[in-house]
Amino acid sequence: MKSQEIARRWLDYFEGQGHTRVPSASLVSSDPSLLFTVAGMVPFIPYLTAREVPPYSRATSIQKCIRTADIEEVGKTARHGTFFQMCGNFSFGDYFKQDAIAMAWDLLTRSVADGGFGLAPERLWVTVYQDDEEALAIWRDEVGFPAERIQKFGKKDNYWNTGQPGPGGPCSEIFYDRGPEYGRDGGPQADEDRYIEIWNLVFMQYRLSAVRSKDDFDIAGELPKKNIDTGLGLERLAMVLQGVENMYETDQVRPVLDKAAELSGREYTSAESDDDPHHQDDVRMRVVADHIRSALMLITDGVSPSNEGRGYVLRRLIRRAVRAMRLLGVEKACLPDLLPVSRDAMKGVYPEVERDFERISRIAYAEEKAFLRTIASGTARLEEAVRESRSAGRALSGEDAFSLHDTYGFPIDLTLEMAEEAGVSVDAERFRSLMLEQRQRAQADARGKKAGHADMTVFNELLASGETSFTGYDELTSEAIVRG
Numbered sequence: 182m183k184s185q186e187i188a189r190r191w192l193d194y195f196e197g198q199g200h201t202r203v204p205s206a207s208l209v210s211s212d213p214s215l216l217f218t219v220a221g222m223v224p225f226i227p228y229l230t231a232r233e234v235p236p237y238s239r240a241t242s243i244q245k246c247i248r249t250a251d252i253e254e255v256g257k258t259a260r261h262g263t264f265f266q267m268c269g270n271f272s273f274g275d276y277f278k279q280d281a282i283a284m285a286w287d288l289l290t291r292s293v294a295d296g297g298f299g300l301a302p303e304r305l306w307v308t309v310y311q312d313d314e315e316a317l318a319i320w321r322d323e324v325g326f327p328a329e330r331i332q333k334f335g336k337k338d339n340y341w342n343t344g345q346p347g348p349g350g351p352c353s354e355i356f357y358d359r360g361p362e363y364g365r366d367g368g369p370q371a372d373e374d375r376y377i378e379i380w381n382l383v384f385m386q387y388r389l390s391a392v393r394s395k396d397d398f399d400i401a402g403e404l405p406k407k408n409i410d411t412g413l414g415l416e417r418l419a420m421v422l423q424g425v426e427n428m429y430e431t432d433q434v435r436p437v438l439d440k441a442a443e444l445s446g447r448e449y450t451s452a453e454s455d456d457d458p459h460h461q462d463d464v465r466m467r468v469v470a471d472h473i474r475s476a477l478m479l480i481t482d483g484v485s486p487s488n489e490g491r492g493y494v495l496r497r498l499i500r501r502a503v504r505a506m507r508l509l510g511v512e513k514a515c516l517p518d519l520l521p522v523s524r525d526a527m528k529g530v531y532p533e534v535e536r537d538f539e540r541i542s543r544i545a546y547a548e549e550k551a552f553l554r555t556i557a558s559g560t561a562r563l564e565e566a567v568r569e570s571r572s573a574g575r576a577l578s579g580e581d582a583f584s585l586h587d588t589y590g591f592p593i594d595l596t597l598e599m600a601e602e603a604g605v606s607v608d609a610e611r612f613r614s615l616m617l618e619q620r621q622r623a624q625a626d627a628r629g630k631k632a633g634h635a636d637m638t639v640f641n642e643l644l645a646s647g648e649t650s651f652t653g654y655d656e657l658t659s660e661a662i663v664r665g
């Protein structure tokens with residue numbers, strides 16, 4: 182089943198259950214304290230927090246999302262994209278736990294002929310919050326779900342809250358078992374690669390007080406109006422329904438992956454394990470496929486590359502894609518080959534990517550060109566530093582690596598790789614501590630700036646699970662690479 186068909190069935194189903202179809206909001210959240218829309222519920226925050234009266238009591242949407250917090254997972258797990266689409270159904274003081282669970286179960290297991298997704302019930306596992314006896318009883322007694330495939334999780338995994346006194350409540354999640362060839366038996370508690378999380382049902386039920394941390398708080402009472410917020414990853418369901426190994430092989434992403442393989446003349450093999458000699462190249466192709474799509478969708482929604490905030494994320498995505506292509510052996514500009522492929526894969530659902538492609542591609546291609554120029558000019562500086570280190574018989578200094586990064590925008594992984602090729606080591610330790618100092622300065626700045634809209638910032642930060650505490654990009658990647 183194609184992604185577009187999954188989306189259509191989702192909306193049809195919930196519309197049939199009395200929900201109003203709400204178009205996806207922009208990736209650029211209208212809330213200035215949130216970098217991007219990170220979940221289907223973001224556009225509904227005013228209704229969920231009862232700040233505004235909703236024009237409907239039930240809504241459904243397929244929301245475009247960006248989660249930069251997941252960037253390091255891309256291509257390595259089967260299930261994390263920087264861009265993805267979250268299918269959601271919402272109740273604002275209308276139906277609650279029982280109906281939310283019943284509808285989720287019905288839609289997933291209902292036959293394809295009958296408008297459902299036709300998943301085999303015996304492949305599904307469910308988690309509930311440890312003290313949510315009500316959810317447990319609904320799954321077990323009303324749905325008839327086998328108790329041995331229901332697992333209990335604590336506050337850390339299965340409790341939604343804002344980290345502040347206010348609304349909160351337990352979650353129940355649905356997982357799909359990909360089978361023994363993907364990992365250990367024992368359900369989601371045992372193996373998150375084999376048991377893929379597909380759907381999160383959040384029951385906004387309580388008023389929390391004395392919130393000491395995200396997983397340590399008191400429950401002060403029931404909310405007068407209880408809400409439902411659910412999110413299912415469209416790409417994750419697509420991967421299951423299309424019988425492919427990961428979300429990068431689904432119909433809206435795979436064509437770019439194939440193009441990257443073609444351009445590099447290397448074969449894509451679906452390698453899962455890093456023991457596999459093809460794994461590294463396969464991860465690079467998945468990164469390219471993911472990041473190119475995210476860049477396309479971000480530029481479509483009005484983001485342009487820059488050195489801070491949203492533009493910095495876009496810049497990082499494009500550079501990481503270009504860098505991955507370079508590591509695959511392609512040094513020429515490749516966005517003119519890759520971006521149109523992503524456009525063609527996405528235009529069925531988002532016609533604006535085609536309508537606006539002239540503008541989108543101009544921005545993307547210019548950014549790639551600029552980065553290739555950076556690489557070219559940084560290379561001269563790097564070669565000079567390599568010569569000096571070699572003649573002095575020492576490692577390339579942390580200061581040099583840092584200045585290449587900071588002044589020339591020359592990524593540390595490139596410095597490491599090229600220095601190594603020239604037979605010179607790099608003082609990565611010193612580089613790391615310089616990066617850390619810079620990050621601490623940036624964080625101090627960010628704290629200063631955030632004071633203005635304290636309340637929603639904390640709320641949104643938690644929604645974003647770390648998303649808004651963004652402190653600039655190369656740091657994280659560089660550290661991961663330096664540490665190996």
Ligand code: ATP
Pocket residue numbers: 248251260261262263264265266267378379380381412413414415416417
């Ligand atoms: P995971 O534990 O797999 O990282 P999550 O618990 O962070 O997922 P939620 O915040 O519960 O995810 O989001 C709701 C749903 O959105 C998930 O059940 C999943 O299907 C989907 N989803 C979340 N993050 C991603 C992502 N980075 N790429 C694709 N789909 C995602």
Ligand code: MG
Pocket residue numbers: none
């Ligand atoms: Mg996650």
Ligand code: MG
Pocket residue numbers: 378
């Ligand atoms: Mg999870």
Ligand code: MG
Pocket residue numbers: 354378381
């Ligand atoms: Mg979840």
